[in-house]
Amino acid sequence: MPKTHHVRVRLNGVDHEADVDPRVLLVHFIRETAGLTGTHIGCDTSNCGACTVLLDGRPIKSCTLLAVQADGSDLTTVEGLMHDGQLHPIQEGFHQEHGLQCGFCTPGMMMSALALLGKNPNPTEQDIRWAISGNLCRCTGYQNIVKAIQYAGRKMQQGASA
Amino acid sequence: MIQQTSPEIGGMGHSVKRKEDRRFIQGKGNYVDDVHLPEMVYGQLVRSPYAHARIKNINIENAKQVPGVLAVITGDDLAKAGLAWMPTLFFDKQMVLATGKVLFQAQEVAFVVAEDRYAAADAAELVEVEYEELPVLVDPHHSLDADAPILREDREQKSNHIFHWEVGDRLATQKAIEESLVKAKVDAVFQRCHPAPLETCGCVADFNTATGRLTVWLTSQAPHAHRTLFALVGGIPENNIRVISPDIGGGFGNKVPIYPGYVCAIVASLKLGRPVKWIETRSENLQSTGFARDYHMTAEIGADPDGTVKALRVKTLADHGAFNAAAQPTKFPAGLFSICTGSYQFPNAFCEVDGVYTNKAPGGIAYRCSFRVTEASYLIERAMDVLAYELKTDPAELRLKNFIPPEKFPYQTPLGWSYDSGNYRAAMDKALEMAGYRELRKEQEEKRKKGELMGIGVSSFTEVVGAGPSHTFDIVGIKMFDSCEIRIHPTGKAIARLGTKSQGQGHETTFPQIIAQELGIPVADITLEEGDTDTAPYGLGTYASRSTPVAGGATSMASRKIREKARKIAAHLLEVSEEDLEWEPGKFFVKGAPSKAKTIQDIAFAAYTNLPAGMEAGLEAVHYYDPPNLTFPFGTYICVVDIDKGTGEIKVRRFIAVDDCGNIINPMIVEGQIHGGLTEGLGIAFMQLISYDESGNVQGGNFMDYLLPTAVETPNWETGKTCTPSPHHPIGAKGVGESPNVGSPAAFVNAVVDALSHLGVRHIDMPITPWKVWQILKEKGMAE
Amino acid sequence: MxxxxxxxxxxxxxxxxxxxxxxxxxxxxxxxxxxxxxxxxxxxxxxxxxxxDINHIPNLAYIREEGGYLKIGGLTREADIESSDLIRSKFPVLHDTAFVIADPQVRNLATIGGNLAHADPANDHPATMLALGAQVVATGRRGERIIPIEEFFVSIFTTALQHDEILTEIRVPVPPPGSGGAYFKVERKVGDFATAAVAAQATLDGQGVCQGVGIGMTNVGPIPIKARTAEGFLKGKTLTEITIAEASRLAAGDAQPSSDSRGPAEYKKALVKELTKRAINRAIERARQ
CATH class of the missing domain: 3.30.43.10 (Uridine Diphospho-n-acetylenolpyruvylglucosamine Reductase, domain 2)
Structure with a gap:
């Protein structure tokens, strides 16, 4: 058996640590070791984006990163979006604009949206479509996801100026 | 007419925001892979690398040595329990784990169970299978050749022929076509594709040795039917099986069949007495579970020179792969394919289909589709365009000329369907107007003069949904009704349970809207549960756009039963006779004295506290709804494409979709369904393909090669609607989920062919890739 | 999996x-x-x-201009190349390239060193680096050695790196004034590997005469290919519709594609021709800006 490695991450503001086999994928660490099942697995080839989480603020595909590589990093998953019992504007946008159907792609999609709006608070439709081009959705046809992200962008700007 | 309720009540026609969203946007959905049980272990399938090979030997010793491995199950082990084969949903059987030989690449050969999924994966790799390769049959056109290898040695019939099915008047159709002055013919392949919901298939099987009960968390679109099949096949008493479909990450027909992995997990749990989780990888999902289509079709139309159609003849070869695992409950081998006369008045029609075996994954599932209606709709809408070219007439004009007019409904088609209602011209007119059709044609003409390629595609589909009336459908004899049980609590709140199962369709919102409409109880006060066979009434599940037409009918009827009892209680409370009461959503009031009223909440409380003498307590009802007929949604889609001559790339510039699905429960959700279905149609038209090389190796077995549209390729959909209620449905609704997927492929293809039609192009098979377009341009001297 | x-x-x-x-x-x-x-x-x-795992080695991720070169650390993420102002303004061909590699999440992890050292002919940076005449810095036991990019790709998935060497830096000569470049890619969908792609980098003098041009091609052979015949033809010529068309034809001749699910070889050659034309035209446009 290979040597295990101690991994410590800050996950949604909470420290998690465990000794892991180096081949454990980050997505399995998040789902099974940390027990946060909002991050999903939809493919084997880093195409679908259902496993998207933020690693030190950047969206990455957690099925294509080893848990040992994330040692010492700051991770945000869908479970980290809500604050003080309040929905994040992105969550609100997805609800208001019917940006989800089966809900399976939604957590990863929202993580990509969060990263986009962090960099570009007022994205164009094309900016949004390219920013979520690494996230597949089989239900919505993306149109309402675009609207949801626009909704969130507006709401976050209002929040920032208020 | 549907009476308008207040937004607070949120009955039909309100775009109520979805109740199920709250858990999903917090990452608190509960999908099968999220189920974690104490002592749970993991299963992994070993699959065949060959498409056709005899199994000489399986050595499991090395696999068993991997630390953490608990069991390795082979086909021979299952054979001892009589479980090496299982019935498919359409009069065939399928190997659970291969015995004797394998018949397609990625076929299930052994099942490894281990303490964790990492050990299971390692051990699966160490199962050594010795194969002797056999000749491979990939092309269905060669299935019936004299020298073709016979694939299914288990069958009495030593042939690769599965069925021949025909419907209509062969001779009259032949005669009518021969006598027609104008003829059009198209050979069209609807390619093998896969629904690829974002969540793959999987289960957690938990046999509790203490209670003798088996609980299966299953990615199932039809949990009750699956429970019954598990009981019939496995010999476990049905009361000892509980199937739970938790949240489902998209289905699109992929989650209707029973797959070998489920059976293996159940067997392993029975053997080990521990919960066994089995979750497919994406590659396994694409390579082995239900594919769709693979229909090789020819349509011929005979018409008068003025464009009036006289006859339609359709001949089809259906490739079912290694087993006929068509997950379809109709009584016909080709499902509802005989809907192929579409929206037009054909006096004569004939349709025949032959099914064959090949060394490919088994299936023939209905991908966002009512059992071959997508193939049928695509074929007729392509054929009508070819006829328009023959006649040198505008494809929209040709359709308008041949539409079944509104006054002819209910309309009897020559192939045996009775269309409930339709106003095809209205939908077409609206689509033409939204598109600015005349201007688009003008623009196209100008572009052609400049050598630029632009195309406009029209598709005016008629759908058939709502499986279904028991004269046409059953699953192992079980009629295709669906069910709803409603219980009103003393405080006026309610819970409803249905036999359906949402996979994203929004049932937790829309079914309460029907109850809100019928009883005036606010949507917010109604909880909806589905998917647990221990609690929900028996139903046949969610696919083929059947939930609204069938379970929606049941919900409405169950609500009305409650309303009838409520009327009696209201009469008692108001001390008037029942005849003196009038209903408006939410209350009964005395005729002529509207202030003398009892709300549904008052009545609910009285149902437990103050009943008329002799009346049973409580306020609840259950209804099983067997629809009298199918419903027939329709619409017109218009697609505009631009083609890059240098690269062959196609850009969908605009897409206009006018749908008529009868009365609408939730416009927001209907529009969302249409967006999604159109995007799947886009993928099918331009990208999605499961193909095989000559050795039977799957091409397109993962998302690097099985291409699905991203947000960048997907255009903004322009939607519109007309409303022609179903006359036989309790709330006049028809169902909509699959319409955009059924109607759109022809619109996309027609648009591309239209862009090239002046070069003499009449047809291009899907998926239409840039290289196919470029090859045509090169042939026609338009590219170098 | x-x-x-x-x-x-x-x-x-x-x-x-x-x-x-x-x-x-x-x-x-x-x-x-x-x-x-x-x-x-x-x-x-x-x-x-x-x-x-080299991700924890400091000072391997950077983008800077120094001594007449653009120097990019081997561990630099594609996303950082995509968002670099220096690259966008002075090396637009590199920006074009980074933007069409895989998808945003993958670009946040994928490194330029990996893109080159993996030597997959379907990867995008090799063509661009061939067009730019880049150099690879390989670090081993005996220190650094410079490998011209033309000598870097040996065969499919094999580079000139020794087993005990690490690709630590890529150096791109800063182009003289009057230069421009562009990368054009045809892919089956966003995020896909190229069906074919072409990078062109051109330098023009005041009269529009081509002082030098680099053309690299993606996924049209067992290794990334430099379109030498086309480059040789254009050098010293005025870039007109006719000379560009001829160079594009020659580039297609330099390509050695094979047929696969992305299309027949003949189509890929036609794409090379078309994309070479588009890339050179865009390069000229940018050179004149």
Missing amino acids: IPPSFEYLKPRTVPEAISLLEEHGENAKILSGGQSLIPMMKFRLARPGWLI
């Missing part, structure tokens, strides 16, 4: 990484962005016994 077992090593310096490579031999593999390697391991097509 689950990768096979391996031992994981996390060196903190380049020399430490190199000694680990030496120690574990061919059974060891460098883990950079991992966006090609980890999927291959999940499919069990790659089974390294030792993974040497």
Whole structure:
């Protein structure tokens, strides 16, 4: 058996640590070791984006990163979006604009949206479509996801100026 | 007419925001892979690398040595329990784990169970299978050749022929076509594709040795039917099986069949007495579970020179792969394919289909589709365009000329369907107007003069949904009704349970809207549960756009039963006779004295506290709804494409979709369904393909090669609607989920062919890739 | 899907990484962005016994102009190349390229060093680097050596790097005034590998005469291909519709595509021709800006 490695991450503001086999994928660490099942697995080839989480603020595909590589990093998953019992504007946008159907792609999609709006608070439709081009959705046809992200962008700007 | 309720009540026609969203946007959905049980272990399938090979030997010793491995199950082990084969949903059987030989690449050969999924994966790799390769049959056109290898040695019939099915008047159709002055013919392949919901298939099987009960968390679109099949096949008493479909990450027909992995997990749990989780990888999902289509079709139309159609003849070869695992409950081998006369008045029609075996994954599932209606709709809408070219007439004009007019409904088609209602011209007119059709044609003409390629595609589909009336459908004899049980609590709140199962369709919102409409109880006060066979009434599940037409009918009827009892209680409370009461959503009031009223909440409380003498307590009802007929949604889609001559790339510039699905429960959700279905149609038209090389190796077995549209390729959909209620449905609704997927492929293809039609192009098979377009341009001297 | 077992090593310096490579031999593999390697391991097509993760070595990720070169650290993420103002303004061909590699999440991990060292002819940076005449800095036991990019790609998945060398830097000569470049890619969908793609980098004098041009091609041969015939033809010529058309024809001749699910070889040659034309035209446009 290979040597295990101690991994410590800050996950949604909470420290998690465990000794892991180096081949454990980050997505399995998040789902099974940390027990946060909002991050999903939809493919084997880093195409679908259902496993998207933020690693030190950047969206990455957690099925294509080893848990040992994330040692010492700051991770945000869908479970980290809500604050003080309040929905994040992105969550609100997805609800208001019917940006989800089966809900399976939604957590990863929202993580990509969060990263986009962090960099570009007022994205164009094309900016949004390219920013979520690494996230597949089989239900919505993306149109309402675009609207949801626009909704969130507006709401976050209002929040920032208020 | 549907009476308008207040937004607070949120009955039909309100775009109520979805109740199920709250858990999903917090990452608190509960999908099968999220189920974690104490002592749970993991299963992994070993699959065949060959498409056709005899199994000489399986050595499991090395696999068993991997630390953490608990069991390795082979086909021979299952054979001892009589479980090496299982019935498919359409009069065939399928190997659970291969015995004797394998018949397609990625076929299930052994099942490894281990303490964790990492050990299971390692051990699966160490199962050594010795194969002797056999000749491979990939092309269905060669299935019936004299020298073709016979694939299914288990069958009495030593042939690769599965069925021949025909419907209509062969001779009259032949005669009518021969006598027609104008003829059009198209050979069209609807390619093998896969629904690829974002969540793959999987289960957690938990046999509790203490209670003798088996609980299966299953990615199932039809949990009750699956429970019954598990009981019939496995010999476990049905009361000892509980199937739970938790949240489902998209289905699109992929989650209707029973797959070998489920059976293996159940067997392993029975053997080990521990919960066994089995979750497919994406590659396994694409390579082995239900594919769709693979229909090789020819349509011929005979018409008068003025464009009036006289006859339609359709001949089809259906490739079912290694087993006929068509997950379809109709009584016909080709499902509802005989809907192929579409929206037009054909006096004569004939349709025949032959099914064959090949060394490919088994299936023939209905991908966002009512059992071959997508193939049928695509074929007729392509054929009508070819006829328009023959006649040198505008494809929209040709359709308008041949539409079944509104006054002819209910309309009897020559192939045996009775269309409930339709106003095809209205939908077409609206689509033409939204598109600015005349201007688009003008623009196209100008572009052609400049050598630029632009195309406009029209598709005016008629759908058939709502499986279904028991004269046409059953699953192992079980009629295709669906069910709803409603219980009103003393405080006026309610819970409803249905036999359906949402996979994203929004049932937790829309079914309460029907109850809100019928009883005036606010949507917010109604909880909806589905998917647990221990609690929900028996139903046949969610696919083929059947939930609204069938379970929606049941919900409405169950609500009305409650309303009838409520009327009696209201009469008692108001001390008037029942005849003196009038209903408006939410209350009964005395005729002529509207202030003398009892709300549904008052009545609910009285149902437990103050009943008329002799009346049973409580306020609840259950209804099983067997629809009298199918419903027939329709619409017109218009697609505009631009083609890059240098690269062959196609850009969908605009897409206009006018749908008529009868009365609408939730416009927001209907529009969302249409967006999604159109995007799947886009993928099918331009990208999605499961193909095989000559050795039977799957091409397109993962998302690097099985291409699905991203947000960048997907255009903004322009939607519109007309409303022609179903006359036989309790709330006049028809169902909509699959319409955009059924109607759109022809619109996309027609648009591309239209862009090239002046070069003499009449047809291009899907998926239409840039290289196919470029090859045509090169042939026609338009590219170098 | 689950990768096979391996031992994981996390060196903190380049020399430490190199000694680990030496120690574990061919059974060891460098883990950079991992966006090609980890999927291959999940499919069990790659089974390294030792993974040497270089992500914790400081000072391997940078983008800077120095001594007449653009210097990019081997560990620089594609996303950082995409968002770099220096690259966008002075090396637009590199910006074009980074933007069409895979998707945003993959670009946040994938590194330019990995993109080159993996030597997949379908990767995008090789063509661009061929067009730009870049140099690869390989660091080994005996220090650094410079490998011209033309000599870097040996065969499919094989580079001129020795087993105990690490690609630590890419150097791109800063183009003279009057230069411009562009990368054009046809892909089956966003995020796909190229069906074919062409990078062109051109330098014009005041009269519009081509002082030099670099043309690199993606996924049209067993290794990334430099369209030498086309380059040779254009040098010293005025760039007109006719000369560009001829160069594009020659570039298609330099391509050696094979037929696959992305299309027949003949189509890919036609794409090379079309994309060469588009890339040169865009390069000229940018050169004149």
